[in-house]
Amino acid sequence: MEDIFKTEQSHLSYVYKTLQDTLQSINESLDTNADTAKSFKKKSGQETALNFDSYADNLDTFAAIETMNKQIDYFNNKQTQLQNIKSNITRLLPAPYFAKMDLKYPDEEEISSFYIGSAGFSKTTENPMILDWRSPIADLYYNNKMGSTTYNANNRAINVTVKTRRQFLLHDDVLQNIFDSNLAIKDPLLLETLQKSKNNEMNSITATIQKEQNTIIRDTTSQALLVNGIAGSGKTSVVLQRIAYLLYHYRNQIISNNVLLLTPNSLFTSYINKVLPSLGEEAPLQMTFEQMLEPYIDEKIEFEDNSSHLSYISNNLSNLNIPEKSFRNIKLNGLSIFNKSTIKKIFDQTSKSITIDKRIDATTTVMIGIIEENIESNSRDGKFQSQLSELTDLQQERIFGHNITPNSDKTTQLATKKMLFYRNRKLISLIKHKKYLNIKSIIQLILNTDSLNHLDYAYTKLRLLNLTKKDLKFVMIDEIQDYSLDQIIFMIAAFPNVKWTLVGDEFQSIRESNTPLKFDDLKELFAQNNIKTTQKDLYTSYRSSGEITKAFVAHGSTELINRIKIIQTGGIKPQFLVNSGINELMEHLKAQMTSLNKDTLSAVITSDSDLATTIGQKFNIPIISNSDRLPQKGIVVLPLILAKGLEFDDVIIADAGSTYYLDKDLGENRLYTAFSRASRSLVVNETIF
């Protein structure tokens, strides 16, 4: 083993030195390339005199500009490539790799060794020095297999024998420890990682992804992947690693903007914000469901907080006969251009055999056609042509971008047409945006009620105006249990081309809702929409110590107790205290907080924000709200609804005896969720108010 350590240390020193040297030469190349590009631009700017005197001069000038642009593109591309390598090396230097696989291929005599890191690095193309964790070979490492096995590369199964699976604990160029899988039963690297203090931002789990998590991360076949995992089983981590994996795997097909990640609130978004950049990937589109809904909502309309009826609306939309009163008059400068009855007539003439959104599209096309015909005929009319000659310089500039001098009938007519299009631009835009539809009235008609729910409105608008997001390819939803079936119906309609990753935990359903989401109903809904769901369950508790895991699982189900696997066995037993009122609670809290480690981040979790404010003000500790970021260390106080999804070494539950936690339907879920925020220590105050 000593020899192995020495050999590995010298390999690490060599790799580290190579990374450092390459970084230095890349920095030099970046400077040189930037200087060369700068002087090239200056020189060619002077040499490429713009000469448009004749047709031949035009061609010469365009050719010169083209060559110049190509050369500038070349410099830019080179700069980007160098920057990418630089950023990979910068990420690798603190820990160049975390694992090694010795593989024996059937047709090769020698054993091939591959080192796996958080990014790829090669000095030469044929011989990678470090393999990216997302590369096909790395799959073998995560699958934790020894001996004869296969991995997939370019849709081909490749046979190999895994001779060694080695993990490294290292820092910069210093090798601290080596673990060989054929020797160790547990995953020591995982234990080391989990025992580190939690902080205010989530970290990536690249080096210690577990087999069942790896399957989820690398899934490229499921249409909808539903992950049902206990608290702290790595659902959020897996989603983020999966995004990085998909961006790598489909790097020639998708970019980060083709991926949408829905998060529960802004505090949570800031908590996970560092993970993807630390994996060298741009963050995807990230927002809450309500933020996603904003473009579909009209600010001027007042909504009520009643329940939504998407299935009912959906069933009624297909053969909806829009009545005259659900159209709006279209006016320009107070003048009615299309009144409701005209629009209704146009709509009625569209084919009843096509879908409602297509009928509305057809109505729009006819209306725009009428305006265009009108403009065409007016553009030949002397009255309008003479208006053209009366345009001031400023007006001409606005309409045409420059002053005009039409010198033939044709050019006068074309310019008049352009002027008329300009004058009608608002009208055309109103029609193109289908402002002639009174969506509110349509919903009220379908539901036969005056009160309006914002999701009903957004959905009807989405369907009638066909506002789907076709460029989205992957949608990831964290905390899926907090969504209603109607919200999912909305998203299925809004994102027709996506693959879904839905992660959640039914036991963490803590919001008051008439329609709590059951995963079976969710699967059923996807099936009704011809989307096949694959379910994966995660039963391993990574975040919390054994003692804390047992405490929170007790509020889950008895079936769960038998299924879970605990990684950090043992730990400090949770403390339960009964306080006989707010004064005693405050006294106890004071003592409990004094004993907390001030160098890490700890939390006091309350049932609501009023109690959080009282505690925060009394002890002068930060009261966390939705738009805040967590501080790096110290004690914070926040309501459970915001603490959801977050984690802390030490947690104090302020009022586990309150009605919030005693709720008949949701109480147990709330205790499960609150307890599972803690990784190291948990104090539960069962205050009686």
Ligand SMILES: Nc1ncnc2c1ncn2[C@@H]1O[C@H](COP(=O)(O)OP(=O)(O)OP(=O)(O)O)[C@@H](O)[C@H]1O
């Ligand atoms: N394979 C792993 N290696 C190292 N750490 C891990 C691994 N899996 C999970 N963890 C850690 O466990 C903790 C919980 O992970 P995460 O927050 O992703 O779980 P979760 O299932 O989303 O939790 P919850 O449902 O309670 O919000 C995090 O600190 C994460 O870094």
